[in-house]
Amino acid sequence: MQTPVSLFTSAPSISDQLSVVQAAPAVPVLSSSVQAVEKTVPVVEDKCVGSPPASKAELPVEVVASSALASLAERAATCRLCGLSESRTQVVFGAGNPNADLVFIGEAPGHDEDLKGEPFVGQAGQLLDRMLTAMGMDRDQVYIMNTIKCRPPNNRDPRPDEVQACNLWFEQQLDLLRPKMICLLGRVAAQTVLGSDAPLGSLRGRWHDYRGVPVWVTYHPAFLLRSPAQKQKGWQDLQELLAEYRSLND
Ligand code: URA
Numbered sequence: 001m002q003t004p005v006s007l008f009t010s011a012p013s014i015s016d017q018l019s020v021v022q023a024a025p026a027v028p029v030l031s032s033s034v035q036a037v038e039k040t041v042p043v044v045e046d047k048c049v050g051s052p053p054a055s056k057a058e059l060p061v062e063v064v065a066s067s068a069l070a071s072l073a074e075r076a077a078t079c080r081l082c083g084l085s086e087s088r089t090q091v092v093f094g095a096g097n098p099n100a101d102l103v104f105i106g107e108a109p110g111h112d113e114d115l116k117g118e119p120f121v122g123q124a125g126q127l128l129d130r131m132l133t134a135m136g137m138d139r140d141q142v143y144i145m146n147t148i149k150c151r152p153p154n155n156r157d158p159r160p161d162e163v164q165a166c167n168l169w170f171e172q173q174l175d176l177l178r179p180k181m182i183c184l185l186g187r188v189a190a191q192t193v194l195g196s197d198a199p200l201g202s203l204r205g206r207w208h209d210y211r212g213v214p215v216w217v218t219y220h221p222a223f224l225l226r227s228p229a230q231k232q233k234g235w236q237d238l239q240e241l242l243a244e245y246r247s248l249n250d
Contacts, residue, residue, distance in 0.1 A: 066098035069176045076149060082165035084150035090117040094145030094173060102245055103143045103179040107188040108158050114151035119144045127221035135242050143177055147192045157188055180248050182213050183241055186220025204237060216241045
């Protein structure tokens with residue numbers, strides 16, 4: 001029988017993964033801007049789908065939030081707040097269960113995501129799927145998104161001004177998702193969301209906070225594809241995350 005870690009160690013060879021670009025030091029933009037901005041109520045027009053319950057007050061809060069999320073995604077789809085809108089094929093808003101307790105956040109869409117309009121659908125996404133399987137989960141139980149919604153040309157790191165512009169969507173999206181925990185995938189996502197320039201190694205293994213939500217940090221699946229020897233440590237991270245996740249419902 002396959003052990004959980006072996007479920008995601010049977011990855012394609014490293015030579016298959018060369019499209020992933022090494023990341024340069026990131027600038028902690030997102031979090032510093034967040035600190036400066038008070039938490040706001042999402043400015044989203046709530047649209048309820050399906051046949052009409054008389055009033056929004058009669059709907060479960062999850063239904064209202066997920067229709068508001070769809071409405072936010074619709075508005076983000078035509079965003080022109082930064083230069084990435086010139087080169088993107090489409091906005092990659094996020095995918096998964098809008099009522100998930102756990103949200104995974106990666107860096108930025110890559111080539112495959114830009115074409116498909118969904119986060120983590122390339123090789124890194126396939127490894128993320130195997131990581132979820134190893135945790136006994138699948139994409140329908142979690143929500144997956146990135147720090148920014150449009151692909152940076154040549155997969156370069158998101159620039160501070162791009163992160164800043166996209167923060168408009170990012171904050172409202174998380175306000176609507178209201179996750180009970182967040183897992184940041186990789187150094188760029190971790191440094192961006194936490195507003196830190198600390199190396200990934202020092203951010204892993206302890207809980208952080210993002211606007212009141214507990215945050216865990218682990219390796220980016222693309223890094224694990226390049227460095228399979230680190231998968232064991234990645235699996236330890238996921239086990240700790242899973243223990244906390246399970247305790248949510250205890
Ligand atoms: N890498 C990311 O950080 N996000 C994606 O959606 C795909 C690859």
